[in-house]
Amino acid sequence: xxxxxxxxxxxxxxxxxxxxxxxxxxxxxxxxxxxxxxxxxxxxxxxxxxxxxxxxxxxxxxxxxxxxxxxxxxxxxxxxxxxxxxxxxxxxxxxxxxxxxxxxxxxxxxxxxxxxxxxxxxxxxxxxxxxxxxxxxxxxxxxxxxxxxxxxxx
Numbered sequence: 001x002x003x004x005x006x007x008x009x010x011x012x013x014x015x016x017x018x019x020x021x022x023x024x025x026x027x028x029x030x031x032x033x034x035x036x037x038x039x040x041x042x043x044x045x046x047x048x049x050x051x052x053x054x055x056x057x058x059x060x061x062x063x064x065x066x067x068x069x070x071x072x073x074x075x076x077x078x079x080x081x082x083x084x085x086x087x088x089x090x091x092x093x094x095x096x097x098x099x100x101x102x103x104x105x106x107x108x109x110x111x112x113x114x115x116x117x118x119x120x121x122x123x124x125x126x127x128x129x130x131x132x133x134x135x136x137x138x139x140x141x142x143x144x145x146x147x148x149x150x151x152x153x154x
Contacts, residue, residue, distance in 0.1 A: 005064055006151040007055040007083070009132070026050070029135065053151075055128050060121055062111035066091065067150050081150045088129060088148060095126035 011026065057063060070090070072081035098105045099122060105114055109122070132148075 002059045002154070003061060003064055004153050005057040005060060005067075006053045007129075008051050008053050008080075008149050008151055010051040010080075010147055010149055054132055055125060057121060057125070062109045062118070063121075063125070064152065066094070066109055067152075072150055079151055079153060081152075083148050083150050085133070085148075088133060092126055092129045092133060095122050095129070098122050099126055 067081065067083075070087055072083075094108045098108055098119075102114070102119060105111070105118070105122070111118055
């Protein structure tokens with residue numbers, strides 16, 4: 001057991017008639033942005049929700065604490081926490097600073113252990129979030145129906 005965390009992009013549809021063109025288009029954009037060629041494409045109809053995990057962390061307590069400090073509820077009965085774009089941009093900025101200067105890690109994303117795996121998680125998370133935010137900005141596929149969530153479980 002331990003803390004499992006993810007960042008997911010999610011959209012819920014009001015009826016299955018929206019799936020054909022719009023969902024296929026948006027789904028393909030998400031896959032292309034995060035370059036996740038190993039994702040399986042769901043072809044079952046009708047579908048009312050599309051949810052893609054774009055990041056996954058295991059026991060990255062420093063990042064979990066950042067999400068708690070930055071507005072998610074600490075109620076463990078909840079599992080999905082909406083993360084607005086401005087918070088994702090703030091997180092990318094913090095991760096950028098740590099990648100540029102490892103000495104800033106203790107102030108920006110405190111941890112008990114600053115080893116190679118910590119910095120690998122920071123770098124990978126920053127890279128994927130950059131791709132996602134750049135795709136959102138250029139493709140404009142995240143309208144009011146699309147949301148990004150932090151997901152956690154123990």
